[in-house]
Amino acid sequence: MNSQLNVQTPDNGPIPQGTANQDNNRQWLYPRVVKGRYYRWRTVVAWVLLTALFAGPFLSYDGQPLFLFNILERKFNFFGVTFWPQDFYLVAIGLIAFIVFIALFTVVYGRVFCGWACPQTIFMEMVFRKIEIWIEGDQNARKRLDASPWTTEKLAKKTAKHSIFFLISFAISNTFLAYIVGKDALLAIITDNPANHLAGLAAILLFTGVFYAVFACVREIVCTTICPYGRLQSVLLDKQSMVVTYDDVRGEPRGKVVKNQEWRMKNKEVAIADYSSLPKGDCIDCKLCVQVCPTGIDIRNGIQMECVSCTLCIDACDDVMDKLGRPRGLIRYDSLDGIETRQPWRVTPRMMGYSLVLVFLMSVWVFLLAGRSALDTTILRAPGQLYQRETESGPGHSLISNLYLVELVNKTHQSKPVTFRVDYPGAILRMVQPIANVPADDLTKGMFFILLPEKSIHESSTKLTVEVVSEGVVLDEVKTTFLGPVN
Template identity: 65%
Template sequence: MNTELNVTTPADDYFRSHLPNQNENGGRQWLYPRATSGRFTKWRTVVAVGLLVALFVGPFIWVDGHPLFLFNVLERRFIFFGVTFWPQDFYLVAIGLITFIVFITLFTVVFGRVFCGWACPQTIFMEMVFRKVETWIEGDYNARKRLDAAPWTTEKILKKTAKHGAFFLVSFAISNTFLVYIIGRDQWSTLITDNPAQHLAGLTTILVFTGVFYGVFAYLREIVCTTICPYGRLQSVLLDKNSLIVAYDYIRGEPRGKRVKNEELKVKNNSTTLHSSLLTHHLPKGDCVDCKLCVHVCPTGIDIRNGTQMECINCTACMDACDEVMSKIDRPSGLIRMDSQQGIDTRKPFRFTKRIMAYSGVLVLLLGVLGFLLISRPALDVTILRAPGQLFQREANGQVANLYSVELINKTYRALPVRFRLNRPDATLRFVQPLSQTQPGELTQTMFFITLPEKAIHADKTRLTIDVLTGDTVVDQVETSFLGPISMGERMKE
């Protein structure tokens, strides 16, 4: 970079010792973000609408008589995209969580905090739902500011009552939606249509979560993003100079100041016109006109011109606001853009680093392992254990019996026929209660005896293999031990 330009970042570091929503007295300064328009805002709206529709419709979509999604913590039953997971599938959940963490890490390393600004439920509900309701009832950012500063009048009381009433209703809808994800559509329908006295616990839960959501979106707001959410601090660890972030081009923008539209100044260096990205640095003022629109539209109240900050959620609102100003003064767009710090400093395009490739390799490996385990997961999960406290029983005709307990989990959405086959022709299996099939999505428990001729027993423990079949297909093989008496002669042989 040409050292004669002598361009530096702003010297004011007040933002480093104060939160963006903190006033000079240390109290909270209420933020009134200005509405934006532009291509990024339009795309954010499309993404938000799609995610909101998916969220509210998701728990009511059923496939083959089962919900598409269910997170029933109470019954330890989880359904993802129609696939049921039981406690026995915890290893899959663990690998899935590790894969998700690696994905979030990779995504943050490459794209910074874009998830927060474009897909996080907190941002989507705040900016695309509650902020819209607030604007519809109270007016734009200036009207809201004047209303809060005005004394309490009938108009103010009516508007505030209407706004907070709408906030509570939206929070109630969100609370019910999350409850449907937990207990399922049918139980939720019973809860809201039956006598309230029969479901006090459920209704109390709905009201508690409604109050939580209402408090978050009516009062906490940006504090969730700047203080409560740990992802912002995780971002500080994961970002590097090659990560794509919402960045202010201080080389092109400084020094700040008002410009005259269609101003034409030519600067030549040894009869060669400088590159357009460097031309303005030889001018008295840079491209930034110091209009502060980027600050006014920021939902967390930061000044992006101060550089990368933890509070930035990469919502791109400042990019739309700045591009609109640049078009009015006939300057190129992108003074604030998605770029890396390295790209701002060197004017080089984004490139994949060894760090990104390493994370990508680990992610691909984990996805491969998870995919293989999901595909090879048996339709029937079987657990066979010897009955506790039981050794063996002598029966007639020189037979010895052992008692076993068995648990079967049908992980499919259809009834499965089931039968058991022993690997020894002289062994027989006899159920305490007949079992011929398992019901879909249910846990079946029963017990059976295995008998062996006493003369065929030559050790304290005899290893047995039990094949579990549905039809003619072996879906599982279970190893177990058979306890039996052993004579002194047999012991001497050993």
């Protein structure tokens, strides 16, 4: 599992690959356009994901947004289910399960996520690259345009391309804003006077500039240098992992196809014994797999960190094999073991272990999600206060009071009427800031006193249970403490 940037050759020295030239400076890439079966499937997947991304903030379920990541109000919606800070344990378990899923997915399928579902790849290859090709032409036309002096035609094409790039980046920024503030707030901001939202407009323009820079300038460097996932795969991959790989057993030794090669070699009086050194592999060294690669690597050098499994090299090689009348799959999805042993892919104990851990985590997550209460209650004693002695209503009838703050979070999509009661003999609950109803998907705060007869207090800290009741049903029980004098 090596990451090869250069291939050393005895005659010419290192051959530059990727984004580095002979002087280790950045080399601008002009990937060749190729369309094959994998490219067509990737296009379908990309448009489905793009549709889901841009439509996500505007979809709702039961009156609630389908997806919402309101960091400011600490309110998150996933598929119509609302999560609050009180549900952090569910988010934590979900993140752990997601990390295990990424590890399992990489162990089994390598970096297929990068090529098929990563937003960077989808936007770069399926949106921005297509616009660039539509305006500036194929790889050779783009090279000539960049190398040519500035003319009216070049200025017009560059202006049109970068203007569209900026507008799309602006649309992406607003889409992400809609995921944070919600569609209604976004529409209100858009239709309002921009002067009333200068801070928000500056933030949107900043993120627009970041997206524009990524897709107009940085490009493949995000995958090869910035993103840590490429380096993570070096730890996770093994010889059984399914990756985009070159079949060197079938392809080597490589060489150009020359008609009547044997006759021409005989005219040069090459000995028959030397015929064994002539190229016999299926690889004709056309270098199309290098020309189509969006990160500029040569897949024939083995598994490399820069490979994003975009399958363009597979489509290019399959097209060449079709023209030569040779079987497809010289470059294909396979494991290193499959290449060496010619055996079909199989599930390994390592994959099974990851799968069992993932199933366990997801089972725990579903169990906790199904069992979470519809109403989450937090009750805290008022800070800085101990207890107060109420006016005696008669001999031996002194009451001790404690002040409490209560916070209710309604996790359902319906408002709920609530009342409170204390499960303790002789306890009285007196509301100071009443709560009669908790709105749907909202947080409500209140305040109340709990009073106990002084004669019933036998400890400096008495354990109490406060019940939250809605329409005769106890929705939540909260344990708290009551401070008082000890008799």
